[in-house]
Every structure is written in C-alpha cells, then in structure tokens.
Amino acid sequence: MVIETWKKSGIATKFPTYRNSSLVTVHTWQQGKRQDDEAEGLWRIHDGIYDFTEFIDKHPGGPFWIRETKGTDITEAFEAHHLTKAPQSMIAKYKVRDAAKPRIYTLTLEEDGFYKTLKERVRQKLKTIDNSPKRTSDLIHLSIFLSIYIFAIASVKLNSLVALVLAGVAICWTVIISHNYFHRKDNWRMYTFNMGMMNFCAWRISHAMSHHIYPNSYFDLELSMFEPLLCWIPNPHLKSKMLRYVSWVTEPIAYFIAFFLQIGTRIFYSLRHTNIMYWHDLLSLSIPLAMYLVAGRSAGLLLCVRYWLSMTSIASFAFCLIGLNAAHHDPEIYHEGDANREDRDWGLFQVDTIIDRGDLKWSQFLVLTHFGDHILHHLFPTLDHGILPQLYPILYETLDEFKAQMRECNHIEHIIGQHKQLLRTEPNTRAPGSGK
Numbered sequence: 001m002v003i004e005t006w007k008k009s010g011i012a013t014k015f016p017t018y019r020n021s022s023l024v025t026v027h028t029w030q031q032g033k034r035q036d037d038e039a040e041g042l043w044r045i046h047d048g049i050y051d052f053t054e055f056i057d058k059h060p061g062g063p064f065w066i067r068e069t070k071g072t073d074i075t076e077a078f079e080a081h082h083l084t085k086a087p088q089s090m091i092a093k094y095k096v097r098d099a100a101k102p103r104i105y106t107l108t109l110e111e112d113g114f115y116k117t118l119k120e121r122v123r124q125k126l127k128t129i130d131n132s133p134k135r136t137s138d139l140i141h142l143s144i145f146l147s148i149y150i151f152a153i154a155s156v157k158l159n160s161l162v163a164l165v166l167a168g169v170a171i172c173w174t175v176i177i178s179h180n181y182f183h184r185k186d187n188w189r190m191y192t193f194n195m196g197m198m199n200f201c202a203w204r205i206s207h208a209m210s211h212h213i214y215p216n217s218y219f220d221l222e223l224s225m226f227e228p229l230l231c232w233i234p235n236p237h238l239k240s241k242m243l244r245y246v247s248w249v250t251e252p253i254a255y256f257i258a259f260f261l262q263i264g265t266r267i268f269y270s271l272r273h274t275n276i277m278y279w280h281d282l283l284s285l286s287i288p289l290a291m292y293l294v295a296g297r298s299a300g301l302l303l304c305v306r307y308w309l310s311m312t313s314i315a316s317f318a319f320c321l322i323g324l325n326a327a328h329h330d331p332e333i334y335h336e337g338d339a340n341r342e343d344r345d346w347g348l349f350q351v352d353t354i355i356d357r358g359d360l361k362w363s364q365f366l367v368l369t370h371f372g373d374h375i376l377h378h379l380f381p382t383l384d385h386g387i388l389p390q391l392y393p394i395l396y397e398t399l400d401e402f403k404a405q406m407r408e409c410n411h412i413e414h415i416i417g418q419h420k421q422l423l424r425t426e427p428n429t430r431a432p433g434s435g436k
C-alpha cells in the first residue's frame, strides 16, 4: 500500500490506524495498535512473538501492563520499564515463534547504542544511590493530597474564593505528583491521580504507553487528542490556517475544560461502544462529599458541587498551563515530519523530543509538581523523581559520548515556544545532532 507523503512517519513504516477514526480515545488507540503492530494477536518484543497469558496475574508490576498490551509490540515499553536483568532472562520461556513480519517501528535499541549504554550505567549507579529523597517525594505527595480536602472544606465553610483556588491548585499538583507513581508497580498513590476526574489507567495507556514511548509522533495520543483544538505537528494537512491562529484563542478554553473533556469522552465512548470506566473513576466525588459532610449541610449539596466543579476547572487550567508548556513543544524540538537524527536510537529520540525545565532543578517540590527532570523521567519512568538528580553526571557523560545534548529553558521560554509551535507548519530540515 502506498502511504501519502504527509502520512509518512519518522519512527514507523505505517501511519497509525487509530488516526483515521472519528473519535480518538485510549480504546481506539489500543485497537489501532493491535491492527498495526504485527504482533500476531500476542505480545511482540523485537522480532519474537511471546504468549504472556499465564504471566498476566504474576507480573510484579501488576497485571494491567501486560493485560492491556496484548496484541501489540511492547519492545520499547519492556525496555524502559525494567532496570534489572530479571525480565529479560524470564521472557525466553514464553516465546512462541519468530515474528512473520518485520517490526513497524524503526527506532533501535542496540546493546552498544545510547539507551542501553546509559541504562547499564544507571543500573550500576542504583546500587549505591541515596534513596532518602524517595521518602521526601512520598511526604510531598501526601501533604498536597490531604490539602485538597482541607482547602475544599475551607472554601465552603468560610465561603472563601482564595481557599477554592488553592483547592484547585492542590488538585492539579496532586494529579501531577501521582504521575510519579502510576508509572510503577501498582500502589495506592496512583489512585490519587483520579482526583482531577481523569483516570490513571487511561493515562497508563495515553501517557505511559503512547506518549512516553513515541513522543511527538503520529503515535503520540497526547498530541492527537488535542488536535481538534490545538495542533503541534508542523503539517498543513493537520493544521489548517484557521486552526493555527484560532488555537491561540481556543487554548485557554481548552485548558479549562480539558479534565471535563477527558471524562466526558470516556463516558460517551462507554455508552456508545465498550465500557472504559472503572470504579475508581468515582474517587474525585470524595471532594464534594467531604465538603458537604464536614461543612456544607447548611450551604447545600448543590453549592458544594458548584464549588467542586469550579476548583476542578482551575485544576484543569493549571495542569494544562504546566503540562503543555513543560517540555515537548517548541520549534527547536523534533515533531513528526521534521528531519530525523541519523542515529535512530530510541533514547536519543527521547532526548530530541524534549527541552527540560532548567528553572526547576534546584527544588524537589517544583520538579514533582511541574513535570521536571523530564528527559530522565522519559528514559527511566519507573524511578522516583527524587533520585533522578543523582543520575545527571551519567546522563551528561553518555550524551557526550553519543554527541547529543540536553537542552534546558525556563517556563516563560517554554510558553513562547509552545505558541510558536502551534503556528509552525514548515518541518525542520536540519536534523538534531547534525551540527550544521
């Protein structure tokens, strides 16, 4: 089949099927990937086909990761989520056959390539690392999480706008910090991601499996989900003139409604197609409930719900302001259609799709609440953000060896860059690392 030129991906031999569907959801992304990935209905790692059915409930990281990836190519996800050698030595017994067709993804994970070299160094470093910052992360998470209820209740009890805004900020920060936890084995903190009406299971697909593995490409669901309103891919087929300029106006609206759009789409899809809702989708309701039970009986349930919806839209706005301007969108950053680095290493691809927030690095609190240390987080998503700073010397050394660079800028520069990227339709012809 001939692919139209504009649909040619820089990281795969196919244009992803899910992008042809009218409603883009986590579920349609998974369905499309099962069609595209040449995994023969099972699990694919490199050029082998594996049957992990028996292993789903035994997986130390929790059953979700394996159950939800059945029928897909998990090569990069498998590499990025394990730092010990155990998983690699375990897979042989589940191998069924060699894959009939080549992999569709063209990124590489060579033993002597950037990512595997860095990973081996990180593996060694982890043996001697100071783990105490993990406790600080846990404490920060718990304090911010509890402060949601304190500020929410205060907003009703004192009829205070300040408390309402603070509750919104606390919801936003709780959601961002709990992202530090949902990338790992199942744990109670991952559930607190749902305080903003979104769901960590949906995000384990759209964020961990899609965005983290294939950032800024056609396979990145976090780009395509925004495309009716905001489009970062520099391609006039996706980004009409109208969308380019109108997006600057619709952007603040999109920020305010993003959380509601996520749950709305999931409810709509569940009613029309297959249920993709979980019991823990109800967790965010604990906020208005606490407000009503502790402080709102005289004010009434309706007022509590109104205040809760207001703080959630503040949280949504703050989340988008932080998240969409944190790392990935700037004309200097690789987006689908731009010239590729010659070295197709998966880790270098991650480096090319990110500019870190340099202004946060001095504070663990700011890193946790603002998607800081983003490059290291993309490369090693299961590691606590608290210990990432200790890995910088190894990262710098390995980047130097592979003639790559880590880029940094502050939040204002990111906001300016993100808006320029919304306007950009011309692909970059200079490949990252070309040095010209």
Ligand code: HEM
Pocket (backbone or CB within 6 Å): 052, 055, 059, 060, 061, 062, 065, 066, 069, 074, 077, 078, 081, 082, 083, 084, 085, 086, 087, 088, 090, 091, 183, 184, 185, 382
């Ligand atoms: C889509 C594929 C997979 C994903 C996303 C995934 C994800 C994870 C996660 C998040 C953890 C917990 C890490 C932590 O909290 O530090 C984990 C641990 C683990 N997983 Fe997986 N996993 C996948 C496939 C597999 C497979 C196929 C095997 C072996 C057959 C496996 C074996 C293990 C083992 C042994 C651990 C314990 C920690 C370690 O030794 O690294 N996983 N996995």
